[in-house]
Amino acid sequence: MTTNLELAREVGAHVVLRSITLRNAHIDSNLNPLHVPSDVAMTQGYRSSFSQHEEDGRKQLIVLTDFKFSAKVGAGDNSDAEGVEQSDEDLVALEATFQLIYSLPLELTVDEECYKHFAEINGPYNAWPYWRELVQSVTGRVGLAGITIPVFRPPKIEIQKQEKKIAKEKKTKATK
Known part of the structure; x- marks a missing residue:
């Protein structure tokens, strides 16, 4: 079984x-x-997307x-402190988009799925320090001092690649 990290590495190595x-x-x-x-x-949450372009021979x-x-006001806060409304409304909401540009060898040919997993893992991983700094500085400026986003740990997910699935189906048919 292949993992998302292995598929991302097919691109990441280059x-x-x-x-x-x-x-x-x-x-x-x-x-x-x-x-x-x-x-x-x-x-907090994140998502990544990607596109490919050729520019200046790269x-x-x-x-x-x-x-x-x-x-938001936490579920455990039962105080009716002056100026604090008990509601589902965000105290602070922050959204940001980072663009990452990677160059690759022109001759590199890998499956589209590898690019997808690379974007889902390396995009957040490489942008994470910038995101952490943005959250910390913005929340501090609005009055929520000391917010530190934890270290990014990409999840390892097992992936069944399509060609392995097809080969397994052919092998199963041949043994019947």
Whole structure:
């Protein structure tokens, strides 16, 4: 069985990271910094997409990684502190998109699935320090000091590649 990390490595062994840029960012804050709740629940997520281009005699892989962060009044905060409304509304919501440009050898030919897994793993992995810094500085500026996003650990997922599946089906038919 093949993993997503192995498929991503098919591309990762050949890339050179050329740039990481912040494409857009948006923040909404409903936090009263003079009345920060004692219990704040935080969530975050990300997703990546990719496209390929050829420019200046190089193959380029463009990865866009979208991040989301939100902080709400936590379920354990039963205080009715002045200025803190008990609601499902975000205290802070932050969204950002980073663009990563990688160059590849023109002669490299790998399965499209490898590019997909590379984008899903390496896009967030390479942009993660920039995302962590953005969350920490923005949340501090709106009154939620000390927010540190944990280290990124890409999940290892087993993948059944299509050609292995077809070969297995042929072998099963031949033995019947």
